Amino acid sequence: MKLFDYLCAVFxxxxxxxxFSEFRLQLKNIPEGVQEFEYHLGKQFFVNMESADIHDAxxxxxxxxxxxxxxxxxxxxxxxxxxxxxxxxLDDLIHPIDATYDIAVKxxxxxxxxxxxxxxxxxxxxxxxxxxxxDTASLAIPVKHVHPxxxxxxxxxxxxxxxxxxxxxxxxxxxxxxxxxEMDSMEAAPDTxxxxxxPVDSRWDALKKLATDSSEPAD
Numbered sequence: 124m125k126l127f128d129y130l131c132a133v134f135x136x137x138x139x140x141x142x143f144s145e146f147r148l149q150l151k152n153i154p155e156g157v158q159e160f161e162y163h164l165g166k167q168f169f170v171n172m173e174s175a176d177i178h179d180a181x182x183x184x185x186x187x188x189x190x191x192x193x194x195x196x197x198x199x200x201x202x203x204x205x206x207x208x209x210x211x212x213l214d215d216l217i218h219p220i221d222a223t224y225d226i227a228v229k230x231x232x233x234x235x236x237x238x239x240x241x242x243x244x245x246x247x248x249x250x251x252x253x254x255x256x257x258d259t260a261s262l263a264i265p266v267k268h269v270h271p272x273x274x275x276x277x278x279x280x281x282x283x284x285x286x287x288x289x290x291x292x293x294x295x296x297x298x299x300x301x302x303x304x305e306m307d308s309m310e311a312a313p314d315t316x317x318x319x320x321x322p323v324d325s326r327w328d329a330l331k332k333l334a335t336d337s338s339e340p341a342d
Contacts, residue, residue, distance in 0.1 A: 142171045146253035150228065153190050160186040162256065164203075172257050176264060179206035182220060184256050197252065199224040201259050207268040212275035222263035224255060 146162065164182035182203035189196040201222045209216040228250060231242040243250065269275075 143251055143253040146256065147249045147251050148188070149248060150195055150230075150250050151248055153188055153195065155190045155192075158188045158190070160188065162186070164201075164256070164260070168253075169205075169257075172253075174257075174261070176207055176261070176268070177205045178208060178215070180204070180260075182260060186252065193229050195228045197226050197228060197255070199252075199256060199259050201256065201263070205260065205264065207264065209268055209270050209275060211269045212277075212279045214270070214276045214279065216268055216270055218264060218268070220260055220263050222259050224259040226255065 148160070162184040164180050164184060166179045169177040169180055180203065182201055182205065185200045185202075187198040187200075189198070199222075201220055201224075204217050204219055207216040207218055208214075225239075227240045229240065229242055230245045230247075233242070233244055235242040
């Protein structure tokens with residue numbers, strides 16, 4: 124986390140301190156040695172963080188603080204799953220998270236930061252680690268949120284493809300269509316010979332009807 128981001132986070136946390144109070148560490152009261160802390164992150168944590176990508180979560184955060192002399196080494200380990208929205212079919216996408224982040228913290232005259240060291244003023248009795256945790260989880264999410272090939276909602280994908288406006292300079296359009304075609308063919312075929320198809324959700328029948336009606340010329 125960059126210094127500007129940290130300062131903004133501190134300012135924001137001071138405004139809504141009640142939402143993130145459980146993530147405050149009283150560093151000066153931590154004795155020398157190793158201390159363990161554990162947090163659970165659910166949907167409300169990311170709502171409070173105003174996350175645009177993460178819609179639900181079941182994450183465990185293990186924080187190890189090693190205090191030696193005047194240095195506090197913080198080691199974060201975030202594991203579990205988050206719920207995203209698939210860019211291709213708009214269904215929920217469950218994405219596994221297993222991410223780590225390490226930072227050393229010490230007291231000094233003013234705020235300062237390098238890649239490995241965060242210096243905070245002596246006047247700061249508390250260190251709120253909520254934004255460090257949020258960044259650790261968020262950076263473990265890929266830029267594109269898509270199901271593995273063949274796992275998308277077929278009906279929704281077909282409808283979106285039919286109605287999306289493809290720009291002339293959209294270099295990914297041809298690849299996207301090809302992937303969707305492959306996805307459709309994989310989903311259309313039964314897993315084993317003679318296997319019957321699963322019942323179709325009535326909602327997708329309505330979507331298919333909408334797509335068909337829109338393609339028919341007006342009288």
